[in-house]
Amino acid sequence: MTDARRQADEAIARYLRLEASIHTLQNLSGAERALLQGLLPDVDDLAVLRAAFRCEREEGKGPSAFTAAFGLAPKWRTQSRSALIRELLLEVPTSSIDPCPRATEIERALKRHVLVAHDRDHPLSRVIIANGGKKPSFSVIYRALFSATPPIAEKLDDP
Numbered sequence: 001m002t003d004a005r006r007q008a009d010e011a012i013a014r015y016l017r018l019e020a021s022i023h024t025l026q027n028l029s030g031a032e033r034a035l036l037q038g039l040l041p042d043v044d045d046l047a048v049l050r051a052a053f054r055c056e057r058e059e060g061k062g063p064s065a066f067t068a069a070f071g072l073a074p075k076w077r078t079q080s081r082s083a084l085i086r087e088l089l090l091e092v093p094t095s096s097i098d099p100c101p102r103a104t105e106i107e108r109a110l111k112r113h114v115l116v117a118h119d120r121d122h123p124l125s126r127v128i129i130a131n132g133g134k135k136p137s138f139s140v141i142y143r144a145l146f147s148a149t150p151p152i153a154e155k156l157d158d159p
Contacts, residue, residue, distance in 0.1 A: 008073040012080045015070050016087075019057075022050045057081075084130050086144035092123045103142040110135045 026046050033040060041049075056066050057077055067076065089106065096102040113124040113135075120129065128135055 007071065008076070008079065009083075011071045011073070012076055012083050015053075015057075015072065015076070016080060016083060019050070019053045022046055022053065026050060081130065085127060085136060085140065086147070088123065088127045088130055089136070089141055089144040090148050092127065099142060099145040103138060103145050106141050106145075107138050110141075 025040060026043065028036075028040070052066075056064070057080060060067070060077065063074065070076075073079065092106050092109070094102045094105045096105055110124055110127065113122075113128070115125055115128055115133075118125050120126070
């Protein structure tokens with residue numbers, strides 16, 4: 001992996017972590033918020049920040065001061081969507097751990113999945129929503145699972 005590609009991936013990962021952190025902070029209960037009183041930003045400020053992040057990712061075009069501050073590449077929006085879909089696919093529970101059977105199992109589950117019949121937090125619903133309301137192709141699922149599977153180290157016999 002080239003140094004530029006690694007830096008682009010790190011910038012996208014940083015952006016997605018911050019967006020997820022904002023979401024988590026917004027969803028704290030009153031009791032959890034009371035424990036951290038004085039340490040957390042105001043709920044309204046978090047809502048504005050989250051909307052700015054989402055708006056920049058979904059509606060923004062071209063470079064901006066916001067994207068430059070994060071060190072994001074020109075095609076970061078597409079890359080962030082792909083990274084989010086890959087991450088969500090890895091969170092889908094399956095009975096298999098091998099990439100090909102697992103990808104097949106997820107593809108079948110996605111074909112049977114009816115978005116309106118499930119909660120937005122259902123793992124398969126989250127994948128479909130992140131993919132723009134469409135079910136990802138088998139190749140997208142397989143590449144996501146295969147790229148996350150560590151290579152098997154060959155055992156060399158010592159002489």
